[in-house]
Amino acid sequence: MSSVIVWDLETVPDLRGFAAANDLEGKSDDEIREAIGDKFPKHIYHSIICIGALVAHRENDSWSVDGLGAPSVEKRSEKELIASFVGRIAELQPQLVTFNGSSFDLPVLRYRAMVNGISAPGLASRAYFNRYSEDAVDLCDVLASFSPQAKATLHEMSRVMGLPGKPSGIHGGEVEKYYLEGKINEIADYCESDVVNTYRVWLRYELFRGRLTHAAFRASEANLVDYVRVHANSKPHLAGLVR
Numbered sequence: 001m002s003s004v005i006v007w008d009l010e011t012v013p014d015l016r017g018f019a020a021a022n023d024l025e026g027k028s029d030d031e032i033r034e035a036i037g038d039k040f041p042k043h044i045y046h047s048i049i050c051i052g053a054l055v056a057h058r059e060n061d062s063w064s065v066d067g068l069g070a071p072s073v074e075k076r077s078e079k080e081l082i083a084s085f086v087g088r089i090a091e092l093q094p095q096l097v098t099f100n101g102s103s104f105d106l107p108v109l110r111y112r113a114m115v116n117g118i119s120a121p122g123l124a125s126r127a128y129f130n131r132y133s134e135d136a137v138d139l140c141d142v143l144a145s146f147s148p149q150a151k152a153t154l155h156e157m158s159r160v161m162g163l164p165g166k167p168s169g170i171h172g173g174e175v176e177k178y179y180l181e182g183k184i185n186e187i188a189d190y191c192e193s194d195v196v197n198t199y200r201v202w203l204r205y206e207l208f209r210g211r212l213t214h215a216a217f218r219a220s221e222a223n224l225v226d227y228v229r230v231h232a233n234s235k236p237h238l239a240g241l242v243r
Contacts, residue, residue: 002058003094006199007085009105010072010191011046012176017115018045043107044115049073049179051085052191054199055092062212062219063203065227068235070191074184079116086113090122095135099154099198102131102138139201158197161204164241167193189237196241199224 015032018041019025024032036045052070056063071081086109089096098105106129113120126135131146143157144150158165170178170190178187200221207217225242232239 003092004056004063004097004202005053005089005092005094006056006097006195006202007051007053007101007105008098008191008194008198009048009108010050010052010175010187011048011108012179013041014045014047017047021045043104044111046108046112048078048081048108048112049175049184050188050191051081052188052195053085053088054195055088055094056199060219062216062223064220064223068192068195068227068231070188070195072184072188072191074188078112079118082109082113082116082120083118085109086118086120086122090120090125093122093125095137096128097137097139097198097202099194099201100138100140101136102141106136137202139198139205143205154194154197154201157201161201163197163200165197166190167237167240192235193237193241196224196228196238200241 013033013036015029015036018036019027019032021044022035024035027035050070050072054068055066057066058064071084073081076084096106110120110123110129113123123129127133128136130136131138131141139157140151140154144152152160155165167190170186175187175190178184203212203217203220206212207214212220228235228238228242
């Protein structure tokens with residue numbers, strides 16, 4: 001059975017890790033945050049607080065959603081989040097789909113797995129870290145033909161194609177603020193929304209490539225709508241994404 005995992009990470013700065021690497025141990029969080037500055041931290045200094053993922057399989061030439069979720073550090077440790085996710089990859093050996101995953105999500109996942117001492121042989125089962133492979137498709141890279149000048153954001157891609165795009169009220173730059181305010185559920189909802197948007201862009205890409213017929217594309221979209229409707233009570237934040 002052909003499987004795909006569309007996924008996304010939400011992260012916050014790893015203050016303790018930054019302190020250890022920069023001789024700042026014993027300093028307060030505020031002092032460490034000031035030392036990090038306003039620049040985007042290096043990948044090694046990102047701690048994973050949420051992993052959103054949509055799992056689907058190919059069925060009768062279209063795609064059927066098996067599961068969608070965004071577990072977070074509200075109920076699990078970072079180590080448990082990563083171990084569960086890479087375990088699922090090892091089980092399914094799927095194609096991985098991200099938006100900007102080659103530049104961010106994949107290297108951060110590897111760094112944090114190593115920081116937490118996690119064995120992740122499933123990540124070596126396919127060429128997931130090869131930027132130009134089909135095993136891990138980074139839509140941001142691929143759709144721009146790997147040209148920085150041609151890149152678009154996920155929100156731009158979605159809106160131009162007539163899709164709802166990112167929800168209002170939160171964006172990636174506010175994740176740390178929400179985390180410090182204890183709004184972990186809001187971050188998870190945002191992460192799930194990004195995953196659904198990425199999945200829908202990927203379905204459109206598969207249609208473009210001829211991997212899906214128009215009928216199979218419509219069936220895949222309808223299956224996603226049905227999945228969201230069935231889980232409407234637990235995932236009301238997704239309702240506007242599949243109208």
